[in-house]
Amino acid sequence: MLRNREIRLLLAALLTISALGTILSAIFVSTTSSWFVLGISLLLSATAITFTWWRYREIERLSGFLQQISSGDFQLDVRDNREGELSLLKTQIYKVTKMLSEHGALLTEDKGKLTNAISDISHQLKTPLTSMMVMADLLRDSDLDDAKRSEFIRNLHTQLERMDWLVSSLLKLSKIDAGTIHFKRDRIPVSKLIEKAVEPLLIPMDINMQELKIEGDPQAEFNGDLNWTTEALINILKNCVEHTGEDGTLTIRYNENALYTGIQIEDSGSGISKKDLPYIFKRFYKGENAGDDSVGIGLAMAYSIITSQSGDIEVASNPGEGTRFHIKFYKQVV
Secondary structure (H helix, E strand, O other), X not given: OOOOHHHHHHHHHHHHXXXXXXXXXXXXXXXXXXXXXXXXXXXXXHHHHHHXXXXXXXXXXXXXXXXXXXXOOOOOOOOOOOOOHHHHHHHHHHHHHHHHHHHHHHHHHHHHHHHHHHHHHXXXXXXXXXXXXXXXXXXXXXXXXHHHHHHHHHXXXXXXXXXXXXXXXXXXXXXXXXXXOOOOOEEEEHHHHHHHHHHHHHHHHHHOOXXXXXXXXXXXXXXXXXXXXXXXXHHHHHHHHHOOOOOOEEEEEEEEOOOEEXXXXXXXXXXXXXXXXXXXXXOOOOOOOOOOOOOOOHHHHHHHHHHOOOEEEEEEEOOOOOEEEEEEEEOOOO
16 A cells, blocks of 8 residues: 555655644643644544545556456446445446447447358359359350350350449448438429339330339429439339239339328239248348349348438238338428
8 A cells, every 4th residue: 555655645744744733732732632632633644544545446446447348348347336436437437338348249240240241242243253254264165156155245244234233232332331422302203203213124024014003192202312212213123023923013102191201112923921021121132032143132222222311111022912112201300
């Protein structure tokens, strides 16, 4: 204890005051009173030293706790039920420890997600790259006939387009996750949004002889970004078209009420199994009805875009009975 410089100074000050008090009482009062003053002074000095020693011992304990926390041990609970500044300090240390623990858990979770994402991306890129390398080797054959050469070139072009779409989609998702995309808050007619989203899918639907029905309030509008929301709807509609067979039907309904603007997209396709339903918006998830060319990123992107604009997506489906997506853009209260 005496190794602490502050305690040594405090002890010296208390002894000095005790000595001065004893001497002055002996000079101006009496010898008996001086002994009384000396006893009281020593008792008070001992009390002050004891309290100071206890306080420094608590501070030393807190210092040890902080060293453990800095080493990554976030399970410590330094709180006590007493009052005073030290107890308040302990409570604050506990709060900071809990916050660091939560941040550490989030970082670990994010690290796991990043590792899984990199693994998934590597897998998704490896498949077309392997196919392209095989076709490139075959194209080196001088004896390859023109028909086969043209077929391989078409396949190479298809794989390149797939890789370009995948990389572009991943970059967009990364920007959304990082919060670097500024979504506009324009007042957009829903009819204009649907018209723009349906346009690139009209030819595939015509080839499959699929019927498109659009019903809704022509005055319905929502606040959002036209281009990004169009991309979200294209991904949802594309999923519906791909899982709806020939002569199937795709129905789009929309309306606006006091709480939100809603868009329902319903198909008559193969539907989604109950075990796949909770995961269809997870990245790289491929359900049992997914096609060979499916990457499992389109619905994930649609979900990120819509939820980033005060929106939400609900999905209901039964195998063999089609799927219904219900998109809601909630109105913000000013």
